[in-house]
Amino acid sequence: MAVLVIAEHDGASLADATNKVVTAAAKLGGDVDILVAGEGAGDVAAAAAKVSGVRKVLHADGATVGKQLAEAMEALVVPLMAGYDAVLLAATTTGKNMAPRIAAKLDVMQISEITGVIDADTFERPIYAGNAMMTVKSSDAKKVITVRGTSFEAAGNDGSAAVESVAAPAGPFKSEFVSEEMVKSDRPELAGAKRVVSGGRALGSAEKFQEVIFPLADKLGAAVGASRAAVDAGYAPNDYQVGQTGKIVAPELYVAIGISGAIQHLAGMKDSKVIVAINKDEEAPIFQVADYGLVADLFVAVPELTSAL
């Protein structure tokens, strides 16, 4: 059995999500290799070689895979799969974009966002926004799997695998990268953060969101999240959305401020260790999952909390 893990990275550093996928991959049994595809991403390949338990790193270096667009990644990965029984990717936007394309080309049914590995064919995954957990057994000869990071510990970094070059696919492809607008922040990254402070529709404006949520997040060294309503209203960038269709987080501390607690939001944060909710409506559903609930006007309570820390 050989398993391929596709590295998640930004061209400069290897994302922790990759270490989590390696842990899931190891549970299938057999050898685990990592594929690093990028342009000038040699540092990432070197970092991947250090991930514990990895047999070898395949490094594809070229402009066509510089942004890991799905069309080019399909062309790279599908032929490599001749030597593997399974391919695992992080359930990030990059992973979700390319994985089904690879699966369809291999004529296998992808298993999305697994939260557990029962055996090499059987996996657990949430359905209906996490309101039910499904165990599925795959009859496909090869497996294509995306992995929910919050369900697996990150593998360590004490390995020393060899790095082997593989050719990047020759283009052109029918899709082309134009530009990107990335949110710059010195705060921890949402998906892996130990603490998260999230704001909802109640914040009322982007200014208030910044004025009220950011200082608390900074005091706690927390990442900032938001409900869909807050993102839709433009109070926070799309990248902040926590929930069924946004990011899944499971920090040690999650503070939900002015968020009602719709099932779609709960889907993204109910596995947090300690949940704090601040909401002026004592009937808000968020209190049903909160360890500590404070019924209060957030515009009074949050600044008070920030200065008390």
Place this chain on the structure above:
Amino acid sequence: MKVLVPVKRVIDYNVKVRVKPDKTGVDLANVKMSMNPFDEISVEEAVRLKEAGTATEVVIVSIGPQQAQETIRTALAMGGDRGILIKTNETVEPLGVAKLLAKVVEEEKPDLVIVGKQAIDDDSNQTGQMLAALLDWPQGTFAYKLEKDGDSLTVTREVDGGLQTVKLALPAIITVDLRLNEPRYASLPNIMKAKKKEIAEKAPADYGVDISPRLTVVQVTEPPVRQAGEKVEDVATLVSKLKTAGVI
């Protein structure tokens, strides 16, 4: 430009689902069903393209039971031109759906297929990407903004970290994210008009593709239930509780 929009009939997003005691699935008896919310956004986008003169025809397709016809009707009331129902009572997995849609694409020859990012029942997030692979078409997933210029489509995508813009050669597949648009409610006159629009009825067998499932459901269980904690009096109490809990 002809646009094809696949729509799925799913449990309404407001319904709290219940797992069946025998662990075979979730209880769908007497539960409100609706169009997958992402598919409403796809239909809206297609209709807007038509209103702008960019699209010439909007064809709606659904794979599902007889009742999926109501879902198609809803899309027609929003402005779709005609529908195709591929009727089956079996669960068709995303790979099977993509294979059927690929056949519909061969017949209908659309220039653009607008798919939902994910169905809120299986949360798979696969069908659009699979369809793109089967057709060897480019894909613009999690679309936030679309712009057609000549033979290409510029798509701004919602990605982890922010937004990414890609340019796709048409024909192409788009999967839509929540903020692409705000879907309209169908007006009463349009609901009436939709009743007269054509819906062709087909069966999976008409397309000659193998849609037998690859995954067997071993069991469906309730997720661990989180116990509600306590309400605290004031900020000072909250801070001391958090300190005791060791999280600050």
